[in-house]
Amino acid sequence: MNSQGRPTRPETAQAAARKTFTGNRALDMEEALIFETGRFDASGVDVDDPEPFASRLGPTASAGAPELPGLTEPEAVRHYVRLSRDNYSIDAGLYPLGSCTMKHNPRLNEKMARLPGFSDVHPLQPVSTAQGALAVIEALAAALMTMTGMSAIAMSPKAGAHGELCGMMTIKAAIEARGEVATRRVVLVPDSAHGTNPATAALIGFSVRPVPAGDEGDVSVEAVKSALAPDVAAIMLTNPNTCGLFERQIVGIAEAVREAGAYFYCDGANFNAIVGKTRPGDLGVDAMHINLHKTFSTPHGGGGPGAGPVALSSRLAPFAPVPFVTREGDRLRLVEHAAGTESFGRMSAFHGQMGMFVRALSFILSHGADGLRQASEDAVLSANYIRASLADVMSAPFGERACMHEALFDDRWLKDTGLSTLDFAKAMIDEGFHPMTVYFPLIVHGAMLIEPTESESKASLDRFIMTLRDLAFAAKAGDRERFTSAPIHAPRRRLDETRAARQPVLRWTRPRPA
């Protein structure tokens, strides 16, 4: 039951600003869809026509061109440039999104990814012609193994959730190999877990048994031991957890899980807090995915692509999926078939997110061991700086306990204002900030999770802190309108999400003639 009742319809608009003929507001321009402005008989690509020839397409040849508009280059550039300007981005401002690690995306990474020896290589070229590409995979895997202290890395998963699937499939294969797949059908997952965790477990036939966190935000060994039974295949824990706290009993939990014959999956989304400070392998983790688009700076691109390589312990390594890179002297080889190995199979075609590997390797080489440790320390320092700077105006569910790379607040401090976490978040937009992560983790009411990352200057952090303090004071002083009408300066005001779901319009359709 959604007991946090967030409104999904906006309140009625205040008097709008003076209207213009175009609907534009100087540099903030309205732009129609390509289906409305483009011509259906035009093209912006000059394609040479071949000499006439006899078609060999056969009976399923189509009769005409697909009904899609074409734009010349000037029209296309203008269209997409205008659209881009309605987007916030990390290049433009701080994203305090907890769990997302929105750090700066170094442009060197983009330059490296575009080297033809990386970008213009086909995955199925003869391996002798792709040694440089395989070298990147080998080098990145080695660096990740050093950072995690684990035995092997499965490089092929295409995103964090895909990495979770890989890790859980590896665990299921290991259990199968022990002959226990029929009995071990349960996965322990804390209520605070990211939704992908239980979704992943359910996808491959496990049922989910919740494990509660304690009053101080940690999962206790006792709670895990109460939930452990011969039917448990694995536990999925995030560390640091989704409340931004290091799981203090993780070593004891790992031991208890191992003694019970189960496996420890660690969601590595928050790895940015601990790179160079501790190794997940040393804590007893069996499998951990790493989000290259979080910890290792590959750009979010409006929602993806990401990459989710999975670090594996020695007892899981034999079951890793294909393909993987091996070395024979000075030649690199690709093992592409599971037959004859204990590998559980294949997670996707080809070899993984090479473009993201190049970017992540460039990031790691740039930072080095010293830079990586500094980055983790600065990330944790900045989050605690924000926590300490807001502790007198906003309520935190775990009191004054130091956080790791993200600071968690709840909505108790908004109690007498009549305002919700959502209202507070929307008011941040007018101040030029993307809101923090809201309503996650689910176990905290009206959660606000703030992760600044190590990329923010102190000036930027101070500006953010002062803005949140100003908003908090305004909320407590009863200035409701600043929040309930927000955002008023963004390209759009609050959207009618109810209508979008009740009357789904999921594509443009040509209007019927009147």
Place this chain on the structure above:
Amino acid sequence: MAEIRYTKDHEYIRIDGAEGVVGISDHAQQQLGDVVFAETPPLGKTLKAGEPAAVVESVKAASDVFAPVSGEVVAVNADVEKTPGIINEDALGRGWLFRIRIADLSELAALMDEAAYAAYLETQA
């Protein structure tokens, strides 16, 4: 006036002889927010008390609706699939979800009457 009973999961059953009309309570609809989708059980399905029978979704949440009692589904409300908003407007009336032929009337005794449900809501606040 037909008797109405409530479950701890905020379903109601309005008793009509050997049958009952099932929906979600007004409190539930308020908590969910604007309902955008409702899925009723198939006609003829046999349900056990406590089994997920229907689904009600808002923009931000999806809720299972559990069968308050065991029985066979004898009618479903086609209107909620077309205009799910009637669940918000009139959860106890036009926003009904399905009608069930009650297999064991004694199961009703385990449910709360109107006064007990109101008291239960107080404890939840």
Place this chain on the structure above:
Amino acid sequence: MRYLPLDAAERQAMLARIGVPDVEALFADIPADKRIGGLIDLPLAKSEMAVERTMSAMAARSVAAGSAPFFLGAGAYKRHIPASVDHLIQRSEFLTSYTPYQPEIAQGTLKVLFEFQTQVATLTGMEVANASMYDGSTACAEAMMMAHRLTKRGKAVLSGGLHPQYADVAETLARLAGETVVRLPPDVRASEDIAAAMDDETSCVVVQSPDFFGNPRDLAPIADAAHARGALLVAVFTDPVSLGALRSPGEMDADIVVGEGQGIGNALSFGGPYLGLFSTRLKFVRQMPGRLAGETVDADGRRSFVLTLSTREQHIRREKATSNICTNSALCALAFSIHLALLGGVGLRRLANLNHANAVQLADRLSAVPGVEIVNACFFNEFTLRTPRPAADVIEALARRGVIGGLPVSRLLPQAGLDDCIVVASTEVNSDDDRSAYAKALAECLR
């Protein structure tokens, strides 16, 4: 360090406000015996120049597709991408923005996704498309799971013309999820009787067209056979440009269409990041995985776009979600959308025609080489040829002569008895000189 703005004095000031003596105090929750004392065993930080030097040296050890006569497809295609595409996707607001969960400041991304969904639905002849999956192979596996949910059956039949790695992925997921897959043997000449492989427990048949060996398939009779059994047709494609020359899967009555979008707008990039395209009938939309952008209005009544029908997804449904997918391939979808917007439908058709023309010319040149047989009666831009020598050896020999000649089928299907088969692709990038080089080198290899 160039990416870390805080300086020593600032760090001290921040520690003072927090009220701890040093940053180690903030890591006190890590058990003492598990804390790393010094530095991990990696080299120290490098300047941009040093990183470039290291990585350029690695890049130089691969042969770039554009540097040689290049005839390899098999699921990823060398395309000429207009210069403006890469320029536009590198705009900060597209490259470095987050998922559009705050729609008021993400209308750029949302509008692009709405346009992309429309383009994909139109191209595939379906009613609705999602905002992308990871790639064609995982989209195919997800389509199979969707068919299971819709039909409440658990057995998928995979055509022998399906890309072998797509079939491997589907088999892996099915096995670990407790479902069944019937995988028909490799079907080089598109002669399989897929209808005969269906029964009343079949949830879907998965058919690729053009298939892995290059044969375009008539999906309509297969759709009829599936529907007669209460099953669904999942249609698969690996080169979206093929949809500029062939009838769409939707026109041939497919229920779910999935494919690889890399061939429009996206570089080869050694296999990733790619772009899964996914479309279906409107009545199935609630079982479709992935994000969806939808149209609505804002508080001022202006047309706006927002992620919608989110209750299908993991962040709400958790263990009852249609999929566990969260991050998708949005930037690759943007590149696809821009390239396709530049092409337009007429440009796509001309591009497809040029692809086909080049493939026809190539087929004629190669079949003139003694001992070489082209297997396909029909093809789009890819076909299978048989050689008198083992294909893997031929391909290596061609590579030594500076020609990337295609895929030896035995690399993906080692036990299929197809060791003499090469899958050869020809796109718009190939010139007459390329074709001459290939024919000449092939003749030499086979002498």
